[in-house]
Amino acid sequence: MNSQIPKTFHVKSFGCQMNVYDGARMTELLEAEGMKASADVGAADLVVLNTCHIRERAVDKIYSDIGRLRRDDGSRPMIAVAGCVAQAEGGEIPRRAPIVDIVVGPQAYHRLPELVAKAGRGEPALDTDMPIESKFGELPARRRQGPSAFLTIQEGCDKFCTYCVVPYTRGAEVSRGWSAILDEARALIDLGAKEITLLGQNVNAWTGEDEAGRIQGMDGLARALDRLNGLERIRYMTSHPSDMTDGLIRAHAEVEKLMPFLHLPVQSGNDRVLKAMNRSHAIHDYLDIIDRVRAARPDIAISGDFIVGFPGEKDSEFEDTLKIVEAVNYAQAYSFKYSPRPGTPAADMDEQVPAELMDERLQRLQALINQQQLEFNQAIVGRRTSVLLERQGKKPGQLIGKTPWLQSVHLETTAVVGDMVEVEILSAGPNSLAGAEFMKDAA
Ligand code: SAH
Ligand code: SF4
Ligand code: F3S
Numbered sequence: 001m002n003s004q005i006p007k008t009f010h011v012k013s014f015g016c017q018m019n020v021y022d023g024a025r026m027t028e029l030l031e032a033e034g035m036k037a038s039a040d041v042g043a044a045d046l047v048v049l050n051t052c053h054i055r056e057r058a059v060d061k062i063y064s065d066i067g068r069l070r071r072d073d074g075s076r077p078m079i080a081v082a083g084c085v086a087q088a089e090g091g092e093i094p095r096r097a098p099i100v101d102i103v104v105g106p107q108a109y110h111r112l113p114e115l116v117a118k119a120g121r122g123e124p125a126l127d128t129d130m131p132i133e134s135k136f137g138e139l140p141a142r143r144r145q146g147p148s149a150f151l152t153i154q155e156g157c158d159k160f161c162t163y164c165v166v167p168y169t170r171g172a173e174v175s176r177g178w179s180a181i182l183d184e185a186r187a188l189i190d191l192g193a194k195e196i197t198l199l200g201q202n203v204n205a206w207t208g209e210d211e212a213g214r215i216q217g218m219d220g221l222a223r224a225l226d227r228l229n230g231l232e233r234i235r236y237m238t239s240h241p242s243d244m245t246d247g248l249i250r251a252h253a254e255v256e257k258l259m260p261f262l263h264l265p266v267q268s269g270n271d272r273v274l275k276a277m278n279r280s281h282a283i284h285d286y287l288d289i290i291d292r293v294r295a296a297r298p299d300i301a302i303s304g305d306f307i308v309g310f311p312g313e314k315d316s317e318f319e320d321t322l323k324i325v326e327a328v329n330y331a332q333a334y335s336f337k338y339s340p341r342p343g344t345p346a347a348d349m350d351e352q353v354p355a356e357l358m359d360e361r362l363q364r365l366q367a368l369i370n371q372q373q374l375e376f377n378q379a380i381v382g383r384r385t386s387v388l389l390e391r392q393g394k395k396p397g398q399l400i401g402k403t404p405w406l407q408s409v410h411l412e413t414t415a416v417v418g419d420m421v422e423v424e425i426l427s428a429g430p431n432s433l434a435g436a437e438f439m440k441d442a443a
Contacts, residue, residue: 004045004120005116005117005120006035006044006045006046006077006078006116006120007035007036007045008035008036008037008038008043008044008045008046009027009030009035009036009037009038009044009045009046009047009048010037010038010039010040010041010044010046010047010048010077011023011026011027011030011037011048011050012041012047012048012049012050012065013050013083014049014050014051014052014058014061014062014083015050015051015052015053015054015058015083015084016052016054016238017150017197017199017237018106018150018152018155018170018199018200018201019050019051019052019083019084019106020150021150021151021152021199022050022082022083022106022109022152023048023050024144024150025109025139026048026050026082026109026112027144028139028140028141028142028143028144029109029110029112029113029139029140030046030048030112030113030116031143032140032143033113033116041069042071044077045077045078046077046078046079046080046116047069047077047078047079047080048080048082048112049062049065049066049079049080049081049082049083050082050083051081051082051083051084051085051086052083052084052085053083053084053085053087053088053089053165053169053341054084054164054165054166054339054341055336055339055341056339056340056341057339058085059085062081062085063096063097066079066081066097066099066100067097069099070099076099078101078102078116078119078120079099079100079101079102080100080101080102080103080104080112080115080116080119081093081100081102081103081104082104082105082106082109082112083105083106084106084165084166084169084170086103086104086105086106086128087105087106087107087128087168087169087170088165088168088169088342088343090103090105090126090128091103091126094124094126101119101125102115102116102118102119102125102126103125103126103127103128104125104126104127104128105127105128105129105130105169106155106169106170107129107130107131107134107135107155107170107171108127108128108129108130108131108135109135110135110138110139111127111138115127130171134174134176136152136176136180137180141187142184142187142188142191143191144191145188145191145192145193146192146193146390146391146417146418147192147193147194147195147388147389147390147417147418148193148194148195148197148233148388148390148402149188149193149195149196149197150196150197150199151181151184151185151188151196151197151198151199152176152198152199152200153175153176153181153198153199153200153203153206153218153221154173154174154175154176154199154200154201154202154203154205154206155170155171155173155174155176155200155201156170156171156172156173156174156201157170157172157173157201157202158172158173159202159240159242159278159279159280160278161267161277161278161279162276162277162278162344162345162346162349163277163307163310163338163339163340163341163344163346164341164344165341165343165344166201168343168344170201173201173202173205175205175206175207175208176208177208178208178209178210178211178216178221178224179211181198181208181221182224182225182228185225185228185231186228189228189229189230189231190230192418193231194230194231194232194233194388194418194420195231195232195233195234195235195388195402196225196231196233196234196235197234197235197236197237198218198221198222198225198234198235198236198237199236199237200236200238201238202238202239202240202243203218203236203237203238203239204217204218204236204239204240204243204244204245204248205240205243206218206221208221210224217245217247217248218236218248219245219247219248219250219251219255220247222234222236222248222251222255222257222258223251223255225257226255226256226257226258231257232257232388232420233257233259233388233404234255234257234258234259235258235259235261235406237263238263238265238305239262239263239264239265240265241264241266241279241281241285241286241289242280242281242285244264244289244293246292249289249292249293249296250296252293252296252297252300253296253297259404259405259406260297260299260300260301260404260405261300261301261303261331261404261405261406262293262300262301262302262303263303263304263305264286264289264290264302264303264304265304265305265306266279266283266286266304266305266306266324267279267305267306267307267310268306268307268310268313268317268320268321269283269317269320269321269322269323269324269325270283270313270317270318270320270321271283272317273310273312273313273317273320276310276311276312276346276349277307277310277346278345283320283324286324287324287327287328290302290328299405301331301332301376301405301406302328302329302330302331303330303331303332303333303334303406304328304330304333304334305333305334305335305336306321306325306333306334306335306336306365307335307336307337307338308321308335308336308337308338308358308361308362308365309337309338309353309357309358309361309362310338310346310353311338311346311349311350311351311352311353312349312350312351312353313338313353313361318361321365322364322365322368325365325368325369325372326368329372329376330369330372330373330376331372331373331376331405331406332369332373332376332406333369333372333373335362335365335366335369336362337355337358337359337362338353338358340352370430373430373431374428374429374430376405377407377428377429377430377432377433378428380403380405380407380425380428380433381425381426381427381428381433382424382425383424383425384422384423384424384425384438385403385404385422385423385425386403386404386420386421386422386423387401387402387403387409387411387420387421387422387423387435388401388402388419388420389401389413389415389416389417389418389419389420389421390402390417391417392417393410395412397412397413397414398410398411398412399411399412399413399415399416399417401421401423403423403425403433407432407433408431408432408433409423409425409432409433409434409435410432410433410434410435411423411434411435411436411437412436412437413437414437415437421437421438422437422438423435423436423437423438424436424437424438
């Protein structure tokens with residue numbers, strides 16, 4: 001066993017952007033304790049698997065990943081399982097995989113250093129509390145940031161869609177405070193961030209009081225961020241249709257730094273299925289929001305999530321999903337086969353859809369989405385747009401950045417990561433664009 005405090009660590013995050021954000025905060029926390037981040041899993045004294053519980057496959061993968069942490073010489077690192085599987089399975093994890101030393105839930109990871117110390121003494125180290133006082137106040141200041149930053153402003157979900165584990169793994173909806181968010185945004189900008197993506201399981205349900213005691217929504221927060229010098233782009237995800245307020249729609253017309261992109265999952269194109277999913281909105285509500293958002297910001301890119309094969313989904317109901325995709329015309333979208341999750345109401349519903357039928361539906365849906373994605377990308381070929389350079393590409397001198405519509409662009413340039421450049425788009429595929437630098441931004 002591990003009877004020592006680790007000197008090096010490696011954090012590996014799975015799942016959504018909120019997990020990526022939590023992974024970055026855990027990294028900073030362990031660094032503040034004097035440990036060093038190691039890029040090599042095989043060399044780290046402590047490995048933190050920051051897990052996702054959203055679909056069955058994701059969970060199975062975690063257990064196989066844990067097994068692979070055993071090294072050729074028979075040794076192994078100290079192993080911590082964090083994230084949503086930790087919250088959902090708790091003590092079951094060390095029972096199923098006894099080489100796991102630490103289990104820590106998504107609302108308790110500020111206590112990771114104490115848990116590491118316990119595990120170092122060979123004591124059981126499990127913490128899946130959801131403390132009333134937020135972990136955010138306990139975490140060390142931000143220390144590192146690239147040009148595009150994530151900032152979690154809202155956690156948890158009260159919507160209880162019948163297929164979903166998130167309300168159980170992340171707990172009730174909680175909004176972080178106005179000034180804590182703005183302070184963190186300023187810190188990220190000082191560290192080099194030019195783009196901030198506000199995150200939440202239902203980010204547009206965020207609400208809080210500003211300095212003057214006025215109740216604000218996410219649109220007010222976007223307006224406050226818009227005033228911060230050095231910040232150039234604001235994004236947010238994921239949004240729920242029921243929380244898409246008039247104010248937020250108006251912000252898309254008025255807030256200069258708010259990017260023309262909206263990720264608004266609908267899940268299904270059929271009202272009966274939406275009802276069985278407990279989605280609290282109908283198809284016409286969704287289409288009405290899309291119309292109003294497009295009226296406010298005509299060039300906005302719309303993204304979505306879909307589930308095929310929800311229990312009881314008939315052929316004709318699946319066809320309705322294809323119809324809504326046709327009607328909306330997505331810039332990009334994610335689609336998933338329904339995965340029964342333990343403890344959720346849908347897992348016990350009759351008429352689970354057979355796997356082959358789900359495969360067939362998924363293929364048809366993805367073919368349609370890919371075609372729309374390609375058309376959306378092709379429509380920008382020959383135009384000039386700003387690109388925020390985020391990372392090195394595979395080829396020497398090649399950098400990869402994003403357009404305002406969240407498309408990836410590859411280009412050869414003498415500019416550096418973090419620069420905002422004007423790019424002429426030369427060609428487009430379904431997942432990325434190629435471009436050439438037009439001129440370097442004077443800023
Ligand atoms: N809060 C966000 C989504 C979070 S989960 C929202 O409501 O939009 C991300 C996506 O995973 C969901 O939008 C849904 O499409 C998918 N998902 C969630 N639970 C699932 C399940 N049991 N099986 C398949 N896909 C699921
Ligand atoms: Fe899950 Fe629904 Fe909440 Fe999204 S809104 S996190 S899909 S329960
Ligand atoms: Fe997965 Fe948890 Fe995010 S279940 S999608 S990591 S909130």
